[in-house]
Amino acid sequence: MAKSHKPVVWFPFAAGGTVIAFCIPVIVVLTFLAALGHVPAGLSYEKMHAFAASGLGKLIIFGVVSLSLWSSAHRLRCTCYDFGLRADTLAATILYVAAITGSLAAAVFLLRI
């Protein structure tokens, strides 16, 4: 049996899992505060725009969003299988394409800022 190309999808999954673990909880807290009506100062248009306009800011945002998307997509693919959905190739295609689309969109928006 040939060696698997899984590493292509697994490495970004593992990286994304780490990013999610470290970054997503606090980001959720921030938007949650906004949802509750207490918009943190850092979420003002000026601050956010300034952050997203900087090169480093773009990189961080893109990294977090794309890796997290990828990680979620990959995990969802496995979960579909665990739930008894046996069309793995189909699920993989749809989910990975979705993740890539999301990442591309994020990139486009970031470049517009």
Place this chain on the structure above:
Amino acid sequence: MSNSPPRSQPPLAAPHGGAAASLGRPGGSSERIVQLEVLRYNPDTDTEAHFQRYEVVCQEEWVVLDALNKVKADIDPTLNYRWSCHMAVCGSCGMMINGEPKLSCHAFLRDYEGVIRVEPLAHFPVERDLVTAPDDFMEKLKRVKPYLIPKEEKPISAGEYKQTPAQLMKFRQYSMCINCMLCYAACPEYGLTPGFIGPAALTLAHRYNQDSRDGGRAERQEVVATHEGVWECTFVGACSEVCPAHVDPASALQQMKITSSIDWIVEHLIPGGKSARDTASREDAGDIS
């Protein structure tokens, strides 16, 4: 040296509270009637499995295996199961006990209440009663080449391959597997995808990969790095939870995913990067020997 007094240190040496009564569990002899519900299947006569109830008089400190042995000797000689060592080392007595993969010689009655349900190990075909067919596991064990493929051959007369205690510790844990297959019964991915090489066999490959004397990782990767190898594992972790020998296959498999990924990158993305053998020897740079 003391001059041999007739009785030395009585308070220390005397069993407290008049010998026999205090030994073992409080209350002396502690018998208990245990209800066993055992899955029975006889291919000669049955098309389906069914549960059979046994009431067994047991000692409180017994294990489930003792109860089964009592059934076999005194109640029903037609009940079938495997066992040998009664000390959790031969790996033959694995069963599902109340749904959990367990060595029956290490499943203590005192940890159970009510009816104890005993079934053959999950995910393996049932040959008869509690006896399963481990053929698939045995075949997979062989496929991962679980033997030393020496980095450099040398004759016996040249003495041992040097290995420091630290190098030994690097793989010792993974060499403790008793092949009981509890991890296979626990791993849902093995249940869903029987082609999966599975926790114990892959861990054994890891055991040799991690051995400073070994140079066979590239060969084993041909099995390890396939779809049916480590990539079928979704890190459920059940294998490590049930392992009676504390081998931690989940850990071994995740480590192998990382090395396999590095291999892939070296092979595909780095010009001139070739095989696992390179990474293997790189990893072990700093060996003594």
Place this chain on the structure above:
Amino acid sequence: MSRNPLVREVPPTSWFFRHPRYMRYMAREITCIFIGAYCVLLVVGLQRLAAGPAAWEGFLLGLRSADSIVFHLLALVAAFYHAATWFNATQKAMPLQIGEDFVPGNLISGAHYAVWVVLSLVVLFLAGVF
């Protein structure tokens, strides 16, 4: 008469009800749905940000619905659960051997938690929460 091994199929869509540890595993895996959805929200946010101040304000205002609050709660739980399982797992994927001994697993995951807390506090601080 002869052999006729009994093969017990694993029910492909309900196996995880068989044992609490499988339920825990599925719970861990399902966090990805909320995380994924939340990432989509972030992408939308980026779009709004790129569209100018009014759009961004609208986005922030739009977050203030009951649905959004429920979703945030779920995403928060998912994110925390994911973080905890991930940190506990790292020691397995990357054990650390110093000399003969392995660094105890809870030390490794403990270090992760510590870094995580500090990082989160820094982010909260920079975001002006306190």
Place this chain on the structure above:
Amino acid sequence: MDTISTDVAIIGAGGAGLRAAIALAEADPKLRIALISKVYPMRSHTCAAEGGAAGVIKPDDSFDLHFDDTVGGGDWLSDQDCVEYFIHEAPKELMQLEHWGCPWNREADGSVAVRPFGGMKKKRTWFAADKSGFHILHTLFQTSLQFPTITRHDEYYALDLLVDDGRCQGVTALEMRSGVLRQFHAKAVIIAGGGAGRMFPFSTNGAIKTGDGMAMAYRAGAPLKDMEFVQYHPTGLPNTGSLLTEACRGEGGILVNKHGRRYLADYGMGPETPVGQPQLKTMELGPRDRVSQAYWHELQKGNTVTTQWGECVLLDMRHLGEKKINERLPLVRELAEAYLGVDIVKEAVPIRPVVHYMMGGISTNTQAATPLPGLFAAGECACVSLNGANRLGSNSLVELLVFGRRAALSAAEHVQGLPASNAAALNAQAEKTQQRIDELFTRSDGSESMSGLRREMQETMEKNVGIYRTEAGLQEGVNKIHELRQRYSRVKLTDKSSVFNTDLFQVLELGSMLDCAEAVTVGALARKESRGAHQRLDYVERDDKNFLRHTMVHHRGLDAPGVDYLDVVITKSPPGVRDYSGDHK
């Protein structure tokens, strides 16, 4: 009946059988090897050995010292040419295992580490944590997987040897999962079937150690040698027979009777040493057999403690304190807690001597050949006369390797240029086995219950052929076993199914054990002396004039067996005073 043709059939896939298989595969890649075992190889009882394996390797040690320890430890009943061969091969075999990946413990400089062991004057026991036998077995099993010429027949229960033209030419075996009997036609057969401790009610031995290999050879005409020498280990758990290692006493644990007296002082091992300060050679650190024997005397005097698991003495380790116990004896604490419900930090553990090892077995010479041409034997089932009257701990794991390999080389030599076999004659014999099985299934007058007979046998062995023996007791034992063998021919098979019928295997195993038990009792009755593990109250001295000889017991069907003797080979060490102190030096 299905016939499987092979060059060498090996019965048993424990340490000895696997070592033999690998040696054959390496000796001649053209040889077809059939490895037959009633359990998957890694379930074999070699996995239970903890302590380690002896081989001279360190500079302060010498072959002569290992020789002296072994011969003295065996009370001069060892064949000295065999011991000579053994001690020289031992380090090579252990080194070979190292090259196959065995995880031996190491010194800081990366060389193999050795530990001290009972009866050995120098540190020469190689060990892999406290799981030496386990690692040896798994290393051998895994190594064997790379040889395509080794065909395993796992879970095949070997029944009868096929003997024609005066030589052994195969064996019949039941495929356990189908109940189908097959015959293996082989040019040579190696038996590596392990020990027979299960004849006794309390044993450290696993359920599979029922002496099938010994019985098979015995029935086929090969004599059993020195079967009366049965080793007891002094400290076993009274319910499961699990071993509590010698280290309990090494660390300072003391043995007391029901009055709290450290009774060992009354049996020539005193004077008492202060509690918690163990000293070599005395009291609790007396030799294994002497300590076991002292238990027996206490039992006679009514000084033992009655527990729900029978008569015991107490191993008290409370004074060591929780810290030291957790540090040095964690497994012991876990074992006692788990299986007995006794916390050794708070309570003394009831213990009793437990049957551990069979010194005797199928008579073989230094080439591992039995008197029956074409039949070889190695491991615990064989008596090559290495262990004499008392085995030293850590010699037997090496014995498996040294003589497993030796048996293979002898077999490889034997198969060269043999005349063709007479298939018809072999088939006819195999048919007889089939009839024997069929008869069990169809027997209508089966009146004896298997577990009942087994219980009676075990009680008899315990009562009459235990640590101390007497003429009257042994005679009773001989009579009883004889009676049980007659009654066995009416044993009832309850389970008539074909697939994995463990009732059937237990019936067959009982037959093997009864055959072995007969050899043990008859040999013990005939040996009117005390030597090593064979202690008689009516003949308390060693008698070199009459009994510096091996007992050879010959099968005579249901009749009483024949007994004759074979001289011990003495090359350089004439019988001397057995130096018991060597046990703990």
